[in-house]
Amino acid sequence: MFFRRALAQIQRHHPLSARLPCTTRPPRSTVELLKADTSYNTPLTLTQAVSLSSLTQNSLEAETGASIGVSKDGGILNVKWQEGPDARFHGVWLRHNCHCDQCRAPAGQRKKNVLDYPETATISDLHLHDDYVALSWYEEKGHVTRVPLQFLRQHCYSKEVLEKRDMDSRPKTYSQEGIPQISLKDVQNSQEGLLRWLEYISDYGMCLVKDIPTKPEQIAKTFQVVNEPDPINIAYSVSRLNLHMDLLNYESPPGLQLLHCLSFDSCVTGGGSHLLDVFHVAERFRESHPQEFRDLARIPATFQRIHFERENPVYMTFQRPHILLNHRDEIAAVFWTQQNEGPLAVAEEDVEAYYRAYRLFAAQIRFSDMLKCVKLEPGDAIVFNNRRVLHGREEFTLNGGRRHLEGCYVNIDEFKSHYRCLSHALGRPVGEPARRVGNQCWF
Known part of the structure; x- marks a missing residue:
């Protein structure tokens, strides 16, 4: 629903x-x-x-x-x-x-x-x-x-206008404790509430929606995050999930990801959700390790999903660097998913440089002080930008209980368009720049 x-x-x-x-x-x-x-x-x-x-x-x-x-x-x-x-x-x-x-x-x-x-x-x-x-x-x-x-x-x-437009489009960092929140009633009852929800996602890359009915409804293109006896994806198990983005083996990975908590029994231990703004981490990495930052923007990684023993076999590989820069040397996109990376296939002289930069960036991610943690409750939905925010999960034990999330994706360009159209409809200036959302756009 x-x-x-x-x-x-x-x-x-x-x-x-x-x-x-x-x-x-x-x-x-x-x-x-x-x-x-x-x-x-x-x-x-x-x-x-x-x-x-x-x-x-x-x-x-x-x-x-x-x-x-x-x-x-x-x-x-x-x-x-x-x-x-x-x-x-x-x-x-x-x-x-x-x-x-x-x-x-x-x-x-x-x-x-x-x-x-x-x-x-x-x-x-x-x-x-x-x-x-x-x-x-x-x-x-x-x-x-x-x-x-x-x-x-x-x-x-003009130079002055481009510089201001660039400053206005830079993502914001949510420095407060927790995650920005809004109730479903506020989203549904007014265009202003809807705009505030979309603005949280645009500005900070994430938002927690509260007070949602937990009755599941079968609609197209949802997926169920629930423990399975023989899972085709590590997400459908009780294992810990390292911080990652979904489906980077696609040329255009999913944009927004919505995870609606249908059940999370009190006897279940662990299973908290983790979120991290990787754009913020990447900027810090540029400051602390400029050479390694350049290496990750230059040397392509291999992202893959190869699995024949399933109902719909898949064989996808995609090669690109972890960091994409625009013509102003600003971060336009970051790609990070350790669990779905394949063998490195680059020139010999780049192999050691890549793994050194890869390890240092992984450490910067793992020990970031900007990590957001939340244990979802039934009726919660976490909505985040899969092109900007890494997500992960603690390992959990069911203890006879159930943990069930229902998920779906929204195209990132559609989200950005609707956000800007609603902003305009509510009186904001035409052409006001949207925040960078990690869709590889150079604006």
Whole structure:
């Protein structure tokens, strides 16, 4: 029941696809290509607030003016906002982001092939409207590019904006005792409560949901974590589980994992759940062992699941490094699951370096002071990001009792999308960056 309700709550909010309009009223001003030496020679000034009547309530709400100009060579559009850092947009970027009907479909998809655009884009004329800028090009006579001002503000790529966006997208660390909690009633009774739950998962990678009915309900794609006499997976035993991520033998491993406690008898000893934010551990490892950190980001490990003696035989192998870095040298993903790793298959000169770094990182994980421990009670559900948070379990003894968890997965990209759509629906700024969720995205 919990999974049906939870997934329905998340899936209720679909991406909003309102198209930004292009007005048909005459332009405020017209200017030929500005040929001055300075970036802002004789700029056009928008003297009134940009009209918000047909845009979302968050669209340029604070804007009362913007100065625009063109670089001497016509290759750059300069925008000086009344508030915030100045922006520079390359002609080729503007041409590729045209919002006219010939270039972009109502739902936002591009209609053009990249080869339909000119190789270079030099501004020959500029018209400024209430809520968009119209650009003509020397290389493409007859085409007028339309780009909404809101779009320019939202997708500015100046150094200052990129740095702030990067800071805002970094995962938070839950430094308090225990794990952030919320009741099922709060999640179900309001969109604000649902958003708070999703925000806990986005910010900290985990959340404990309390007061859930324990009556099991058969829905698609759940799995039962219960002791079996001849288990096909170590999770279906009473053994200790080392901290790990699930199913790294897949190209795209599961995103959120939900584990709902249906029964945990008082006579059962052990069996507590462990959670650890591995992004936090990896950053500490970079500081304490920079060379070994680089080795784990460079040398690929082998992740595998090979098991023929089961109802659905499986033979999967996947090779990649434990740590993925983006173009800014930031952690975009971590992959860690000792129990499902296969033989290392790398160049001879990398073998010893890998195992040294592997052992040191394993120690950093095992002895981390950020480990969260919780013994689930019937009616609890622990929800965590499998792409960021390692999970494990203490060994347990049943003593005649029963320990039964029901689990399922949610795609990490769907979660991130629904979280951002709900944030927008509740009045947060369009384009507000989400936290990095470990899905290998470089934002």
